[in-house]
Amino acid sequence: MLNFTKLLCVFMLAGLVLSGCKDKEEVDPADTVSYDGKSYDLAKGFMLDYGQLGTGQGHNIDLYLASSEIIIHEKAGMPDSTSGKGQLIFFEMFSSVPNSLAPGTYNFDALQSAVASTFDFGETLFNANYQTGTGEIYRIVSGKVIVEKNKDIYTITFECVDYLGKPIKGFYKGALKYYDAR
Structure with a gap:
């Protein structure tokens, strides 16, 4: 009986240990944006740096986040145009550091003061079809974007509201291609 009890304790302990282990898919949310009851995949992102506009x-x-079907065309090493079908999210952000997005919370600034840790413009483009020129555009009027960074990997979480009062929430974890437009 004592051996059976010990064996049962070992199995229970092993079960507790193993149940505490999670793989990446269980820990990180999916790279998506959700709007109006629908969820859309995000697969890539890039930053376009205009520098510090004033003292x-x-x-x-x-900051641009896009689905895999959206193609960014470059001319002379800079984004020139887009094509394809899918989703595109845009935020005009103001970082406290040059050449990257500093980790932290960026709050919507309706006054467009351009101070660090704010964003003053945002739009979403859902179901875009660049060939036909169709899609659904929604302007962001409030919210926050949280930026985390580990080496070259960004974790972007956003909770915003569009001009219709509908929530726009999303998550993206990955590299962001950098373009210097200064």
């Missing part, structure tokens, strides 16, 4: 202002870095 006391943050560094203007435009």
